[in-house]
Every structure is written in structure tokens, then in C-alpha cells.
Amino acid sequence: MKSDKNKLEVTIPDFEPRHIFECGQCFRWNREDDGSYTGVAHGKVLNVLKDGEKIVFDNIVEGDFEAVWENYFDLKRDYSEIEKQLSKLDETMENAVAFGRGMRILNQDPWETLVSFIISANNGVARIKGIVENLSERYGPELGEYKGKMRYGFPEASVISSLDEEDIRVCGAGYRDKYILKAARAVSGNSGWLESVCGLDTEDARSELIRLNGVGPKVSDCILLFSMKKMDTFPVDVWVRRTMEYFYLHKKSSPEEISAFAEAYFGDLKGFAQQYLFHYARQNSIGK
């Protein structure tokens, strides 16, 4: 590990920024001209560049690698082993893993993830990113300038709860404005509730999340997988459904049938399997 001021260079195996940031799990990371990515997470601005075997973290605050980023990037987990296990299942997984090698499942902030995936319903990635950015610029905290641009953190639930529907609508959220507002009021009015959901087992956490308006089976699974370390979930969206039907089920199947198959076939690794499959399918338009 080598450090400069605001810069930290670390050798990390299985770390490919493109696959981590463009596999559809996060919405606040953007590619720079030099191939690095700049993003905001947990109220911090960071730039990540892959330089051969080395990962260069820029704009990093002393101590934050251990305090924040090690967990955020899931660095304690052995992805080589996961990739090996999944690859030997069949040729599809072998291809999916080969394509997305270096992907990692992030540990994002539950509140931000909850809102982001409420927005994701019936929506494309480009627009989701725009809405999340608008919410942050209008109502989030200033985090200082980086590369000549002011950066903003995602607004707290208490801040959003004091807005009205129109304030959220102007960010481009469309009919989801009501859902976001209700979620903000539920979360800020029940202090500790969202944190307590993280502590429940997957089944119970899921039923809690689904009580929120705008959160159904798919959105709840994404929140569980991308912000609550519930790796035994298998979010079934249109891409995963098409891919699973195409490669495994060979017929039109309901999300429940697909989940059941995934449970039996991928077991404990189904969360990771989902992410490799989703990324592989979407980037290559498989099944469409």
C-alpha cells in the first residue's frame, strides 16, 4: 500500500471498475476521460482508477480506506473463489463470469439504495441516474469541488420528508414522487427502523421492505442485495428473466419459478450469480 496526499494505491485482485460500476447496482459513478470513475458514496467523493494490478483511489481521506471503502467495495470477500465456483457450473456461467470478471457487489447506503430502486421501477439506467443526481444537487449536502465540479451527497430521509410531491416531481421522478415522499416519512418518522431491517433475516427483511409503497419483490431484493449484505437474494428483472428462460428454463416462467430454480441451482451464491448474469445479458442484449 502506497500513499500520497489524497491518493492511495492498493493491489487488489478481482477489481474491475467498469464491471463494478456499470453492472447496474449503483447510479452515482461516472466514467472520466482517462477511464477512471468518479462517484459519491456514504457522503464522500472518490475517484477510482485501475492501473494494471494496482487500484488508485484519489481524493481519499486518511483512514477512510479502512473505515469506509474496504466495506463498500466488499474487499474482504474472496471473489476469485466465487468466480471459480460459478464458472464450473455450466458454460453459461463460465461465459458470464469471464465477461464480468472483477465485478463486486457493493455495500451501499440502505436509504439511498431504497430510493434509487423505487425510482428504477419501469425506468432505464440513464434516467435513474439523472433523477438521483437531481435529488442530490437540489436537496443533498455540498461535499466540496472535485475536478472543477461541486459534488453533492444523497439527501437524508429527514430532509426529503419535509418536501412536498412537487419538489420531488421536478427532479424527474414522475409518478414515483409519492412513493419517495412516503418512504422518507416512514424512515425518518421511525428512527432506527431501516437499520433494524438490516439485522433481520432475508425473509423478514423482505416483508418489511415490501410494506413500503413502490417497493415490490424486485425492488426489495435489490435493496437487500446491494445495501444489506443479503447475498441469498435473486432479483428477477426483465433481463434476468429473459436470460434464465433462454439458458435454463426454456419456457416462459414467472419470477417465482425463476427464483425457485435459482435457489436450487445456485444456492448460497445466487446473489452473485444474478449479478454476473444480469451484466452479461444486458451488455450483450442476450435473449432480446
Added chain:
DNA sequence: CTGCAGGGGTAAA
């Protein structure tokens, strides 16, 4: 440039 489908689901009928 204008027009028009279609989108990483969900709630309500």
C-alpha cells in the same frame, strides 16, 4: 427536426 415507442415494476382495478 418532429414523432413515437419503450423502459432493470408496482399498485390498483
Added chain:
DNA sequence: TTTACCCCTGCA
């Protein structure tokens, strides 16, 4: 089980 939903983006 089916249908409407905001509105931005992509592509005729």
C-alpha cells in the same frame, strides 16, 4: 390477470 403510469432517451 390486466392495465395505467411520468417522462427521458433512443431511433425512425
